[in-house]
Amino acid sequence: MKKKAIISGVSGQDGSYLAKYLIKKNYKVIGILKKKNFRNLNYLGIKNNIRYLYCNLSNFKKISLYIKKIQPYLFFNLGGISNVEDSFKNPLYNDKINNSAVLNILESIKRYSNKTRFFQASSSELFDEKNKIKVNEDSRLNPKSPYSIAKLSAYYYTKFYRNHYNIFAVNGILFNHESPLRKKKFVTKKIIEGLINYKLKKKRKKIIKLGNIYLTRDWGNAENYVKAIYKTLKINKAYDFIICTGIKRSVKDFINLVSKQLKINIKWIKKKNKEMAFDIKTKKIIIETKKNITKNNFSYNFIGDNSRAIRLLKWKVDKDINKLIQKMINFQVKEKKNFKNC
Numbered sequence: 001m002k003k004k005a006i007i008s009g010v011s012g013q014d015g016s017y018l019a020k021y022l023i024k025k026n027y028k029v030i031g032i033l034k035k036k037n038f039r040n041l042n043y044l045g046i047k048n049n050i051r052y053l054y055c056n057l058s059n060f061k062k063i064s065l066y067i068k069k070i071q072p073y074l075f076f077n078l079g080g081i082s083n084v085e086d087s088f089k090n091p092l093y094n095d096k097i098n099n100s101a102v103l104n105i106l107e108s109i110k111r112y113s114n115k116t117r118f119f120q121a122s123s124s125e126l127f128d129e130k131n132k133i134k135v136n137e138d139s140r141l142n143p144k145s146p147y148s149i150a151k152l153s154a155y156y157y158t159k160f161y162r163n164h165y166n167i168f169a170v171n172g173i174l175f176n177h178e179s180p181l182r183k184k185k186f187v188t189k190k191i192i193e194g195l196i197n198y199k200l201k202k203k204r205k206k207i208i209k210l211g212n213i214y215l216t217r218d219w220g221n222a223e224n225y226v227k228a229i230y231k232t233l234k235i236n237k238a239y240d241f242i243i244c245t246g247i248k249r250s251v252k253d254f255i256n257l258v259s260k261q262l263k264i265n266i267k268w269i270k271k272k273n274k275e276m277a278f279d280i281k282t283k284k285i286i287i288e289t290k291k292n293i294t295k296n297n298f299s300y301n302f303i304g305d306n307s308r309a310i311r312l313l314k315w316k317v318d319k320d321i322n323k324l325i326q327k328m329i330n331f332q333v334k335e336k337k338n339f340k341n342c
Contacts, residue, residue: 006072010041034057077119136308169238191251192325
């Protein structure tokens, strides 16, 4: 009999890649969705290989009923608000989904399926930005947004249920990770889409407006990260894990890498309080910075220490950001061609 795995947020970037990975490993995958959205699952060719349940994660009655009935071997909580900006707009709903919903799942597992192994998707935004060394699973935490505050509470609930009720519960502290399936509102996707529009000479070329291009992130490969996520629930004892590449880059670095792959030769200039990138060949401005375009000015002064994940999970980290960018570019170009031919 196939082992059962529930993935909340199954239609998202991580959920889709994880579902594909689990299906290959012969799991029966049950996906929790708030509404029908099969774009990513169709792209990966796995839509019809998943059983779907529809509910809001904050609905304790439904979540507990599903867990009691299914008795899943694994439960991966990848649902919720994943964009920091959105949490500023609606902190109440953010806390309901990113914090209270986690408690709903943990309490349901404790009551009705205490052998279920639980993974909570946590975030590098928990860490104190003043850390100037490698941060590990015991480093100081100091959240600075409604998103990270909710994630911190969920992080402690996960530890609490592990320590007090002996639930196999794991926090995966995920640093930024990208893929072709990334939503458009994320900066990496915005940069790639904007530069492709320019490259393809769209009639209405818009200047790409960004905030602080010196903000730094550790950008990993989502398809590679879900392998680590799975492995966290397959070892003998539950631990918390940092999942990262250990390499940080600025938004400006990312722009330069994308431009190079698209063969757009750009030059940066400063003018008053702005910084702009223009095409050396056409002399046209492509990118312009704008103050206060984002509330999330959290910038890493630190890098993540992924040694526990590498040591205990035998995880092989994919650090090839150029390969990742190429995949994202290819996907975006293909999407635009398909749209044009519709």
